Amino acid sequence: MKSADEEFGSYSRDDVVFLLKDISDADLESKTEEREKSMQTGGHYSESLPIEFQPTQEYLDLFHQSLDEHQWKMAAAIRTVADKIYRSKGSQLVLVSLARAGTPVGILIKRYLSFAYQISVPHYSVSIIRGRGLDLNALSYIVKKHGSEAVQFMDGWTGKGAITKELIKSVSAFNREQGENVSDRLAVLADPGECADIYGTREDFLIPSACLNSTVSGLVSRTVLNRQYIGPNDFHGAKYYRELEQADLSNFFIDRISRLFPELSEEAPGAKEDGGKTWQGLKDIESIQKEFGIENINLIKPGVGETTRVLLRRVPWRILVKDPSMPELKHILYLAGERNVEVNVFPDMSYSCIGLIKPINGGES
Incomplete structure (x- = not known):
């Protein structure tokens, strides 16, 4: 197993420790086409990597x-989520980001807690994989070091809720x-799928870090x-x-958002409590699945972040947009x-956009 003391990634260890x-x-x-065919004909996406987008x-x-x-909207969402976490957990807290989209969000939450509440909380980034679960070796490491009550999981956004369900299943088993x-x-930060417990907004807005891959994720x-x-004993x-x-x-990117914290207005959107999970996003996806005759729901990737991923590292079939004039969609278009x-x-969907992956022999994804 990799030691948590080893250097990994380009972030400071003061910001995050990767348990990878x-x-x-x-x-x-x-190649993208070869990888897509493998994933849809029995291979699993976690067994290979796409060629990193340049x-x-x-x-x-x-x-x-x-x-x-979008920097101010993101900074405000960071504050909203951080305030809610602090009210829920207090200072006895350890942030656990789901790699890799959750990592910059977790760093910004950690920095906001330091700025607003003068606390320094541990922050780890761990792997979770659809169909295979959370890295329980990493979770075990965290729990042994910090206890189970302190853990707060973090991610960037929700799609149709597959990772949310994976997290619930894995934690229950653990x-x-x-x-x-x-x-x-x-x-x-963004919960357009309405399946997260704590969120900054349910608007499907562009989290700028979703535009790039590793070069904005350490x-x-x-x-x-x-x-x-x-x-079997390794971290993912x-x-x-x-x-x-x-x-x-x-x-x-981290420094750019962090420097806005002192300049945020006094109005505190974090005062509003979160509504419950409705899983409305999944309901929308199921309707689109029927309309387009898509057998495998995993070929439908909702939201700005997921659609970006489809275009960067999958074989896209078509893109659905709610309104092509939305500023969130410039990079998508x-x-x-x-x-x-x-x-x-x-226009009739809760997401700003949805990416549809091209089916290959009707296989899985």
């Missing part, structure tokens, strides 16, 4: 433009087997669970893309145009 096995030397990448200057300009446009009392409550790859490289694995250091925007992907206006 370094498999940077593993040969796991394949953005053009035009796309990087879109990232910076989206950051300019508590049952270990006799612990870890909470499966998930905190996110130069860390997607997490991997491939038994060729990961033993990931690569550290040291060769991309010149392009790394991870700490720039750019990527769709670059890849010659059909865009359809579909």
